[in-house]
Amino acid sequence: MKATTPREDLVRGIWEENPVLVQMLGLCPVLAVSNTVANSLAMGVASFFVLFCSSVIISTMRNLIPHQVRISTFILIIATFVTVADFSLEAVIPDIHRALGPYVPLIVCNCMILGRQEAFASRRPVGRSALDATGTGIGFLIAILLMGAVRELLGSGSLMGVELFGPSFEPWIIMILPPGGFLTIGVILLVIAWWGERRTSGATPSPWPEGVGPERTPVGVAPAEMAPGEGRDGFEHTHRSRGR
Amino acid sequence: MGDLMWILVSAMLVNNFVFFYFLGLCPFMGVSQRMATALRMGMATLFVMLITAISAWFLNAFILPWAPYLRLISFIVVIASVVQIVEMVIKKVSPTLFRDLGIFLPLITTNCAILGLAIFQTLRDYAFVQSIFFAVGAGLGFTLALVLMASIRMELDLADVPSVVKGTALVFLVAGVLSLAFMGFAGMLA
Numbered sequence: 329m330k331a332t333t334p335r336e337d338l339v340r341g342i343w344e345e346n347p348v349l350v351q352m353l354g355l356c357p358v359l360a361v362s363n364t365v366a367n368s369l370a371m372g373v374a375s376f377f378v379l380f381c382s383s384v385i386i387s388t389m390r391n392l393i394p395h396q397v398r399i400s401t402f403i404l405i406i407a408t409f410v411t412v413a414d415f416s417l418e419a420v421i422p423d424i425h426r427a428l429g430p431y432v433p434l435i436v437c438n439c440m441i442l443g444r445q446e447a448f449a450s451r452r453p454v455g456r457s458a459l460d461a462t463g464t465g466i467g468f469l470i471a472i473l474l475m476g477a478v479r480e481l482l483g484s485g486s487l488m489g490v491e492l493f494g495p496s497f498e499p500w501i502i503m504i505l506p507p508g509g510f511l512t513i514g515v516i517l518l519v520i521a522w523w524g525e526r527r528t529s530g531a532t533p534s535p536w537p538e539g540v541g542p543e544r545t546p547v548g549v550a551p552a553e554m555a556p557g558e559g560r561d562g563f564e565h566t567h568r569s570r571g572r
Numbered sequence: 573m574g575d576l577m578w579i580l581v582s583a584m585l586v587n588n589f590v591f592f593y594f595l596g597l598c599p600f601m602g603v604s605q606r607m608a609t610a611l612r613m614g615m616a617t618l619f620v621m622l623i624t625a626i627s628a629w630f631l632n633a634f635i636l637p638w639a640p641y642l643r644l645i646s647f648i649v650v651i652a653s654v655v656q657i658v659e660m661v662i663k664k665v666s667p668t669l670f671r672d673l674g675i676f677l678p679l680i681t682t683n684c685a686i687l688g689l690a691i692f693q694t695l696r697d698y699a700f701v702q703s704i705f706f707a708v709g710a711g712l713g714f715t716l717a718l719v720l721m722a723s724i725r726m727e728l729d730l731a732d733v734p735s736v737v738k739g740t741a742l743v744f745l746v747a748g749v750l751s752l753a754f755m756g757f758a759g760m761l762a
Contacts, residue, residue, distance in 0.1 A: 437684035510748030
């Protein structure tokens with residue numbers, strides 16, 4: 329495995345390798361319980377707790393766990409912490425625990441948690457695993473809160489139960505129903521892909537055929553004739569000149 | 573009998589595991605590329621669901637009343653062992669089927685639809701026969717979702733879509749529309 333600095337371990341999971349939006353792991357809870365911000369927060373914090381505790385424990389015991397039965401061992405350790413989280417939620421916030429329903433025990437099946445154990449905690453020291461778990465957990469929280477905010481804002485016109493739009497707002501009921509989850513994550517992924525494509529559009533070949541589309545080449549002007557760092561429209565386009 | 577049919581139809585269509593409960597999304601995204609694999613994966617899941625439902629009923633009836641905090645852990649262990657046993661039996665009885673299923677069999681262990689089935693069954697206090705109908709309905713619903721998605725994705729491969737939309741975003745948007753369509757079944761049982 330490539331050597332990384334502690335800072336990289338922490339930051340990587342938050343956006344660059346966001347577990348939900350980039351790696352597509354742990355989608356079930358993100359789609360299922362994100363109909364209000366409060367539910368999203370409870371689910372995010374519970375998953376964060378399970379991920380952090382199991383990462384620390386597994387990383388501590390990484391030399392004791394036989395390689396052949398490691399996955400079963402990981403799942404048992406995760407299931408133990410999920411049981412702890414389940415009972416704690418039931419004791420502290422019974423209303424939200426009821427709203428989350430079967431999805432709290434289903435944290436066991438969150439592939440994000442098992443994936444971090446297999447890819448990181450089972451091979452690295454405790455401190456690094458804790459940092460990695462923190463970063464990934466924050467990334468998961470960001471994703472699920474983003475989903476929850478969009479769906480609650482459009483679906484009930486409020487945030488954390490506070491009405492924002494006044495009485496004349498007609499809520500989009502569909503957003504708090506199951507189809508809203510699929511549509512919201514689809515649109516969010518679309519925006520991220522579009523953003524990524526815009527940022528790298530100079531480095532990769534244009535999808536348009538020669539002579540059409542936004543990057544139309546003026547006839548008779550070869551790219552080599554232009555000064556480096558200068559675009560066809562006269563503006564600075566340093567990132568574009570790299571790929572040509 | 574009406575009650576049992578209601579459980580079956582409700583698990584299959586109205587409260588479809590994929591489109592209503594968002595369970596089993598990983599295989600739904602992963603193996604819905606081709607029709608044949610989707611169908612086979614659905615059938616394997618249906619089979620494991622059936623055996624899990626029976627085992628979970630036995631656990632609920634005879635062991636868990638005395639140790640409720642072990643519920644989750646025992647379910648997980650049972651599912652992992654059931655998948656392991658099913659894998660060994662299929663390998664012995666029908667090597668052809670075993671080769672066809674390939675990697676999908678062990679993957680079923682981490683499918684949250686299976687654990688979800690066991691948990692729903694516990695929360696709703698299903699009796700033995702009800703559990704079996706619930707498992708069959710859920711399995712058929714999962715297969716239906718996979719096959720529907722696979723057939724749509726095979727057509728989508730030929731469609732000319734902008735490069736930004738290609739990939740998971742489009743699959744999610746299509747799943748959203750399908751989920752919307754499945755909500756229409758809610759009126760059927762009213």
